[in-house]
Amino acid sequence: MAVDHTEELRAVVRAYLADRPGAPWQAFARELGVAGLAVPERYGGAGCGPAETGVVAEELGRALSPHPYLQTAVLAVEAVKAGGDEAAMSRLLPALAEGAVTATVVLPGDGELRLESGRLTGRVPYALEGEVVLVYVEGRLVEAAPSGHVPYRTVDESRPLAELVFDGVPVRRAGDGRGWERVRDLGVAALAAEQVGGAQRCLEMATEHAKQRRQFGRPIGSFQAIKHKLADVLLLVESARSAALAAHRSAAHAAVAGSYCTEAYLTASGENIQVHGGIGVTWEHPAHRYLKRAGSDAQLFGPPQAHRARLAATVLEGAALEGAG
Known part of the structure; x- marks a missing residue:
């Protein structure tokens, strides 16, 4: 029987994070x-x-890892690839692939920004941390x-955020800005x-804990009562996993995952504390850290309601096209 390479990858990553939880990103x-x-092999x-x-x-x-994987290995890599600029890909992708630099992406609507004579001005109130900053502005992707x-000093310290200010800074072309929706969906x-x-x-x-606590x-x-709680959370987790696996297929699938997985995590982290009782809210126990991460994740690409609104618009648009046909 063939071995699933993704499960091999999972085992390697899990073992590394367990053995070296404090290892730096590089x-x-x-x-x-x-x-x-x-990243494509040629880069x-x-x-x-x-x-x-x-x-x-x-x-x-x-593992509740603070590694900047989401913004660097997913958002930044996908943004540069989608931009289609050969010079930018040759400049940025090898360094990103090697882990030599971290990066972050400012999506349209994340701040109030404008380009004037090749210089960027404006403010991004909340951005994921990254050494290289890629910005979608006025139909372009720029560095x-x-x-x-x-x-910021955030409640969830495992996901650092910062305010970024651009005061007429020069920019460097990083690609075409037309594919940003797909980049966002891959991030979701x-x-x-x-x-x-x-x-x-x-x-x-x-x-x-439920097995050990008497x-x-x-x-x-x-x-x-505890059995029912755990059974409900199991159903949520397995359903969320199915939604996450399908999320990369289309904007509609990403919107479903953005809504369902966010609420599943919030519920699972809350019920974990309930099952643990008083110990679950102590500083020494990790349960509160998962609740904090679930709360911060719920705002990262918009709350569940925003994903559902986007899904509704996609479904209604599809229905209208079918009706017109």
């Missing part, structure tokens, strides 16, 4: 080659697709160095995989 990216999974990458990047994202979410960078798909990984770990922690002479997992 070491993680270089030693496992994960930063270049979606030093592996030429893989969403199935492979999703496995890594899921394992990072399970720009912020004149101001103010990191990778985030959905992260959320599945986090929700799965919450379920595992809650199940382990009340009235019995494990609390034998009580019907």
